[in-house]
Structures are given as structure tokens and as C-alpha cells.
Amino acid sequence: MTARSSAESARDVPEATVARLPVYLRALATLADEGTSTCSSEDLAAAAGVNSSKLRKDLSYLGSYGTRGVGYDVDYLRYQIAREIGVTQDWPVVIVGIGNLGHALANFSGFRSRGFRVVALLDADRDRHGEQVAGVDVRPFSDLEQIVTEHGVAIGVISTPAQAAQDVADRMVASGVTSILNFAPTVLQVPSGVDVRKVDLSIELQILAYHVQRKAQAEAEAG
């Protein structure tokens, strides 16, 4: 039961759980679109691709939002998870590096629909300035600090080449950004208190390649 400090929902949700909450949120959205108003932990777990026991434990960190013998109200649970993650409000986001990937990110529809708003696209390349991508002007990288301050940006996305990424990250942190999503293939050094998540295509491919090779070897040895 773990008595809570009056104000808010649970503290210290495990990191592994936090990483799955957005998956549950999406699964609930799908269920809602299909017209489902109530679901059991089995249903939701299947839609999210996880074990139902794990799902129930994850949800239990947020509170007790289900009804025994009945299940979960889709809309209600959806709201509770959204609130826990923080996507009931709008997060301003700045994207730095408007190459091929930056274009794709700026046009990504999932941004707006999930509580994120691209307030600026920045690029060091003078030739790109003034260009419009997804309805937003591309502006000089030097505008970073002003934009971050003005809009209260906490989240920055880096889609520059690897060599520029560390500098961009440093400038972001200096401007007040506390969370960075890094698509550049490099390890970023940031002060403690700043969160970095990385998305790295070639690493993912290499992990897949390892398993392919391993399977091939296993088969070869088995004869």
C-alpha cells in the first residue's frame, strides 16, 4: 500500500517501467480508436507486447487505477498515464541539424500529436536559413540561447553530423536545456543532471548483425 506524500502520485517509478509507459499509452490509444472502453490487463498487455504480470506491476507504481474483476477504463487509464509521463501539457522542442534526418524529424507527425511542439529548427549552414521545413523557419544556430530562454525549452534534439554534436550539446546545456535526444553517432559528455538518450542506427544494425551471425554459426555447427 505504501503511504504516499499527500500531493502526488508515486515517486521513484523504476526506469524500466518509465520506458514502457509510452508503449501502454499508444496501445490504449489504439484500443480507444477501436471503440473499446474497458480492457483487462491481458488485453492491454497483448496490445503492448508485454507480459500481463509485468503490465500490472508497472501500473501499480502509478496508483490503483483498475477495478478487480472488471479491468481498466481505457480513457481513464490513458489520462492517468499521460499525466504521469507529463504529456498532458505541451513541451516545446528545438531541433538542431536540418539535414536529411532533421527534415524527417521536423515532419514527423507524432511530435505534435503526442504533446511536443517544434518551436525552432536550427542549422549552422547559412544556405539553409530562411528555408521552411514543416512550416517552421530554419534559423541560425546562434539563435539557440534566445529561443531556449524565450520558449522555456527543456528538450533538445541533435541531428547534426557526429563532429558537431558535442559542441551543440554544450551550447544547449549552457542555454538551459536539461534533456537531449541525440541522433548523432557519438558519445556525448554532459554535466550530471542533464539527461541524454541516444538513437543510433548503426549500433542497432550491428546488434542485429551479431545475432544473425550467431544464428548462422549455430546452424553450421549443428550440421
Place this chain on the structure above:
Amino acid sequence: MTARSSAESARDVPEATVARLPVYLRALATLADEGTSTCSSEDLAAAAGVNSSKLRKDLSYLGSYGTRGVGYDVDYLRYQIAREIGVTQDWPVVIVGIGNLGHALANFSGFRSRGFRVVALLDADRDRHGEQVAGVDVRPFSDLEQIVTEHGVAIGVISTPAQAAQDVADRMVASGVTSILNFAPTVLQVPSGVDVRKVDLSIELQILAYHVQRKAQAEAEAG
């Protein structure tokens, strides 16, 4: 010391270690570019952004490739890790879904430089067929099976909208693809034996948002 079955290096490298090997590989490449021929576990760990103890343990699963009192030979270790991952050979890859993201992926230079070769770009949209992206023709999705068979493709990349992803995955698996990198924001159902790794922008952003919100709450409460 764990005596090995004559033929090859260690079996059962932990999954967490496998996920870090590509990071080490990249760090070693950087060191090599800087002209470093030897490095200690501390040096490499710093470059890779991990704990040196963890690095040494990770490497110990592959074999004993260092020299006590000296460190690791950069080129030698690099080759050993590349061989373990399997990137000493070339992996043919097929990309399905040539929208904004597909374009970015096709143009991604890290593909070729890390042992991956894009053998085909496929899209269901008839209007795109014949278009060239990064020097490769965009072809109909229906060519999938032929291409997979012809080139022995084991790795497929999905960068379609969410609604098409499951069908694409099914067709890939039916054609003989055993590993899928999924950029579509949906949970894929695949038979056991098929590896799926997912890259999901909006999930990553939501995880960051959670932590931003959490920090903000903590500050508010601290006064």
C-alpha cells in the same frame, strides 16, 4: 579461463554486452583516427562513456585480447570486436518505406562504412518507383521476396507508417528475413526466432519529458 570449444570465441555473450560492443568499436575507430595505437581500459572506457570495470568484463567475454601492465592494441582489439559482431563481412539490407525517414536512412553514410549495404529500397507508392535515392532505385514492394532471395538478405528495415508495418514485417519474415529494425511506431508480432529491434522517436521524447517533469516537481517541492 573457461576452456572453449576449439572452433570459435566465447558463446553466450550477455545481451547487455552485445549492445555495447558497437560503442567500443566506434570509440576504437576514433582513437585510431587520432593516431593512438595502444590504450588502457580507462582510456577506452572514457571514450565509450562507460565504467572501466564494465568494459574489461565485457571484453573478457570475447577473449583475452589485452596485455596486463600495458593495455589493448587499438587495431587488434578493433578487429576482434568487429569479427565478434560480424561486421568484417558485408550485410545486405533492404529498406521498406521511402518517406522522409526512409530517405534519411538511405542516405545515411554510416551504413556503408560499417559493413552494411543497401541492396534495395521498396515502397508501395507507385509514384515513387524508378526514383533514385542515394544511387539506388526505388522499386515496388512486391519485389521483396525476389530481392531477399537473390541477395540473401537477413536484415530488413521498416520505415513505413504504423498501419503498414505489420504487413511489411509479415512479408519480410515470409521471404526469409530474420532480423528487423522497426522505425514504425507500432508493436510488431513476429514468430520466435525473428529478432526485432525498435527505434521510436516519440517514446524517447516521452521518456525525456517524464524526467523533465519529475525534476520540475522535485524543485517545486523543495521550494
Place this chain on the structure above:
DNA sequence: CGCATTTTGTTCTCGCGTTCACAAACTCCT
């Protein structure tokens, strides 16, 4: 009203991964 059924929320156990700490092994200097 009480019992059977359903489904949640929680407890318990197990295995994996991380980190510490140290012995083994190599180099260099005298």
C-alpha cells in the same frame, strides 16, 4: 444473502547485470 467467478494488486523468488576488489601478469628501472 452467500457463493462462484473474474481480475487486479502485491509478495516472493530467481536470474541478470553492475560494481568492487584483488590476484595474476607484464614492463621498466636499478
Place this chain on the structure above:
DNA sequence: AGGAGTTTGTGAACGCGAGAACAAAATGCG
């Protein structure tokens, strides 16, 4: 050659997350 100094490789302890199993609570029916 021997000892001091380094650095690897590994054994052991610890903590977190996954999954199974069960108790608690709600519904519906006789």
C-alpha cells in the same frame, strides 16, 4: 636478476527487474 609500478582479467557481493503465484476485491447469479 629482482623489485616497484601498472594494468588486465575475474571472483564475489549487491541491486534491480522479470515472472509466477496468490490474496484481496469486485461482479453476478441462485
